[in-house]
Amino acid sequence: MAGTRITNIQTANKQLPQSSAAQDSVQIRIKSSKSSGDRLSQSKSMVLQDSDLPQKSISRHRRNQSQHNVVIPGGGASILKPLVELKAEHLNMAKISESGKKQRKNWTQMWSVLTAEQLLFNKERQQESSQKTGSKTEVVHLCGAVIEWTTEKSSRKNVFQVITNTGSEYLLQADNYTTATKWFDAIRKSADALTKADGGFSLRRSNSSDYLPRHSSLPGHGSASPSSKQHNPVHRRSINMFSNSKLKHSTSDSADKNGVKNRLKKFIIRRPSMKTLQEKGLIKDRVFGCPLSTLCQREGNSVPRFVQICVDAVEKRGLEVDGIYRVSGNLATIQKLRFIIDQEEDLDLDHSQWEDIHVVTGALKMFFRELPEPLFPFRFFQLFVEANKIKECKQKVQAMKKLILELPKPNKDTMKLLFSHLHRVLAFSRKNLMSTQGIGIVFGPTLMWPELDAGNMAVNLVYQNQIIEFILIESREIFNL
The missing domain is CATH 1.20.5 (Single alpha-helices involved in coiled-coils or other helix-helix interfaces)
Structure with missing residues (x-):
């Protein structure tokens, strides 16, 4: 004992x-x-001994930085558990913005894992991704993140967005509404819990892991000292923009679009009229596309000046050219010539850039085609067709001559100049290989067409060619040449 x-x-x-x-x-x-x-x-x-350590869960408070590197004995690195019971599964994810910079939306099926502080995305499952060194995990920090449903940023159903405090945006989607709702609630609860535990959250600089110092007006920082100056409420609202439960990120985009639309509407309403621009000299009167009577009145002549100089140029160096008026000139050069004429610049058709006579003839034909009303006015079209149906030649000539005398003076004088010129072209038909039929085919649809294509276009085309050909043959009798 x-x-x-x-x-x-x-x-x-x-x-x-x-x-x-x-x-x-x-x-x-x-x-x-x-x-x-x-x-x-x-x-x-x-x-301390392992038995003396209190068996409590490790606090993940951001300000307690010493606990981030704590290792649980026998368990390896600490694995964070979500605040709600949620199994990892596949979700469709699209990253549309990174640190405020927009990215191309590309939907990808990702293996999604929710922890207490982060949302992890990987293309492979957790076990598979650990074996593959090339797999990269996308980490989304939930502290200060805003989670909300959206229908504007995707046409898919069951889509919600996660906006981090660094300005990155993620779209998450599941085909099953129940699955999408479950993840939405879980992620939102985790983000709200982290934000409240951190007294708001730290604002992070874009493309940086540094945290900005808290503003004294933000929640959780404490009241400002009496001696400190009163902060501007507008500035405080701009800093505290993320503290709202809902963040309408698309508001700025829609505002920009509405602003552009409003500016365009105001510009269209306030834009000056054509007459005002012409009076100020900003827009000059055109030659191509101008009504024949208006153009002749402006130039003070009964024949347009451009028609006269083109006729003179062809008679000077184009009467013996093979296929004159039938062969087309270079369209780009013709448009250049048209631009110079419309700008009322001095035109010298003897210049080397206009040495191709087919460019001159092409510009002349374009001038007649672009008249708002053809050289043969609309109201005379059917009258000329009826006159063309007369079988007796002398009666037909008199009918054509009578109709031409009834035309307005600019139309009549221009027609007389043109047909007398074409008659001289026919005088060199052995060299230029042009005939009355060929000229009728070229100038028929160029000089006359109906106002409304109500009839048969093929029949009208035949009448147009026949009328021009007949007037050309009888030009001396009709125009007293």
């Missing part, structure tokens, strides 16, 4: 210092914990 009692006393004496030491160590931590910084340094410096 005595030996047993002595042994118990020794054993108790050996255990007593250890328990008191442990108690003293606990007392030291309690008494010396005057500030958060001292408490963190004490917790780092002290080494």
